[in-house]
Amino acid sequence: MILKATNVGVRYGAHRALDAFSLGFSQGEIVALIGPNGSGKSTALHALAGLTSPDEGEVVLDGREMRAWKRRNLAKRLSFLPQAPYAPDDMSVEELVRQGRFAHVGLFQSFRSEDREAVEWALESTGLETLADRGLKALSGGERQRAWIAAALAQESGILILDEPTSFLDIGHQVEILELISRLSRKRGVTVIIAIHDLNHAMAIADRIALLSAGRLVFEGSPTALSGTGLLEKTFKVEGEFIQSSGGEAPYLQVRVRR
Numbered sequence: 345m346i347l348k349a350t351n352v353g354v355r356y357g358a359h360r361a362l363d364a365f366s367l368g369f370s371q372g373e374i375v376a377l378i379g380p381n382g383s384g385k386s387t388a389l390h391a392l393a394g395l396t397s398p399d400e401g402e403v404v405l406d407g408r409e410m411r412a413w414k415r416r417n418l419a420k421r422l423s424f425l426p427q428a429p430y431a432p433d434d435m436s437v438e439e440l441v442r443q444g445r446f447a448h449v450g451l452f453q454s455f456r457s458e459d460r461e462a463v464e465w466a467l468e469s470t471g472l473e474t475l476a477d478r479g480l481k482a483l484s485g486g487e488r489q490r491a492w493i494a495a496a497l498a499q500e501s502g503i504l505i506l507d508e509p510t511s512f513l514d515i516g517h518q519v520e521i522l523e524l525i526s527r528l529s530r531k532r533g534v535t536v537i538i539a540i541h542d543l544n545h546a547m548a549i550a551d552r553i554a555l556l557s558a559g560r561l562v563f564e565g566s567p568t569a570l571s572g573t574g575l576l577e578k579t580f581k582v583e584g585e586f587i588q589s590s591g592g593e594a595p596y597l598q599v600r601v602r603r
């Protein structure tokens with residue numbers, strides 16, 4: 345396990361957003377964090393990324409307590425894309441993506457060829473080469489989301505934590521990003537932790553699924569194991585049917601919509 349949360353509890357005032365959350369992550373695996381709105385996904389990701397100090401429990405990265413990590417070292421090891429990231433309005437796509445190299449470029453040091461290559465690779469992987477000079481505020485919602493994904497990629501860290509990275513993307517770009525994530529994990533051994541609302545995309549991409557309900561982890565295991573539990577239907581209060589294809593793909597949940 346390279347990253348491990350043990351008994352993590354996070355409270356906002358009297359509200360327990362996350363309760364006794366324990367989950368470990370191995371190198372190169374993709375773990376999808378799913379759960380209804382307000383179930384604690386973003387809170388869990390913030391704790392795993394070292395941005396929230398838990399009220400209870402601990403998060404350990406590479407054997408060291410998260411609190412002991414220096415910011416720059418942490419940024420080399422782990423990149424985090426928040427659900428609603430903020431950047432100054434006048435920033436261009438390329439400037440944002442270059443920010444991703446912050447951990448690698450020392451103070452008073454200039455961009456080296458490897459930094460430039462990482463930025464180019466990130467822009468290309470997200471299909472943003474032609475938009476590199478465009479201001480962030482002059483982009484569509486999906487283009488802006490891809491620019492943020494590019495910034496996280498440019499960081500070239502071993503652990504990628506993404507909070508609903510595909511929520512604004514059209515279906516083609518969603519698949520492109522999911523396949524990119526899959527390649528990063530298989531070819532570069534990147535560990536990916538992704539909160540995502542599309543259950544079928546979660547099951548298609550993830551080695552393991554973690555299901556949160558009202559701040560508690562109620563399931564952790566393979567997509568196939570999850571499909572037999574009835575937990576998705578119960579947690580999201582939907583009726584549906586799992587379809588198991590013969591091609592060895594992950595199960596698919598067909599949800600019933602009454603009309």
Ligand SMILES: Nc1ncnc2c1ncn2[C@@H]1O[C@H](COP(=O)(O)OP(=O)(O)OP(=O)(O)O)[C@@H](O)[C@H]1O
Nearest residue numbers: 356359361379380381382383384385386387388427
């Ligand atoms: N800063 C805050 N102050 C008070 N309550 C908060 C704060 N941030 C989150 N919460 C509450 O904590 C709970 C968990 O929030 P969280 O953002 O982790 O949910 P989520 O699973 O990511 O939801 P979504 O799918 O809508 O993104 C919610 O009930 C939310 O209202």
Ligand SMILES: [Mg+2]
Nearest residue numbers: 385386387427
């Ligand atoms: Mg969230």
